[in-house]
Amino acid sequence: MAAKLKKGDKVVVLTGKDKGKQGEISSVDPKSGKAVVNGLNIAIRHMKQSQTDQGGRVPKPMPINLSNLAIVDANGKPSRVGFRMDGDTKVRFAKTTGDVI
Numbered sequence: 636m637a638a639k640l641k642k643g644d645k646v647v648v649l650t651g652k653d654k655g656k657q658g659e660i661s662s663v664d665p666k667s668g669k670a671v672v673n674g675l676n677i678a679i680r681h682m683k684q685s686q687t688d689q690g691g692r693v694p695k696p697m698p699i700n701l702s703n704l705a706i707v708d709a710n711g712k713p714s715r716v717g718f719r720m721d722g723d724t725k726v727r728f729a730k731t732t733g734d735v736i
Contacts, residue, residue, distance in 0.1 A: 638663065639701075639716040639727065640670060644736070646704045647713045648675060653699075657707060661696070669698035708732045 640646060640660060647657045658672040676697045684690030705713035708729040715730040727736040 638665060640704060640706060645707045646670075646672060647707055648672070648699065648703060649705055649713065650703045651676070651699070660704075663701075664698065667698070668701050670701055670704060671696050671698050672704070675699065706736065709734050 640663060642660050642663055644660050645657060646660060648654055653675045656675055658675045660670050661673050663670045673696060676699050677694045678697045679692050680695045682688060682690045682693045706716055706729060708714040708731050710732065712731060714732070716727050716736065717730050718725055719728060720726075721735065728734060729736060
């Protein structure tokens with residue numbers, strides 16, 4: 636199945652502690668169905684000191700389930716993603732506006 640959300644897409648969080656916040660996807664794991672969004676779902680991780688790193692308490696963005704994310708359309712509102720044929724190519728489009736992503 637084709638990916639509805641990809642790296643670099645601007646998304647909004649639908650549920651959870653960061654509901655309503657927007658960010659850009661930095662990585663997607665299709666096998667687990669999760670994505671990491673820059674600046675959202677931040678957790679504190681304790682890192683051990685090494686020669687290159689100071690260590691301590693480091694904030695790190697954690698993965699969010701893809702079902703809790705929606706792409707932001709041209710109007711700045713959450714939208715579902717659909718697929719259609721544009722000539723000979725398959726393209727993604729926002730279902731609210733019909734614009735190609």
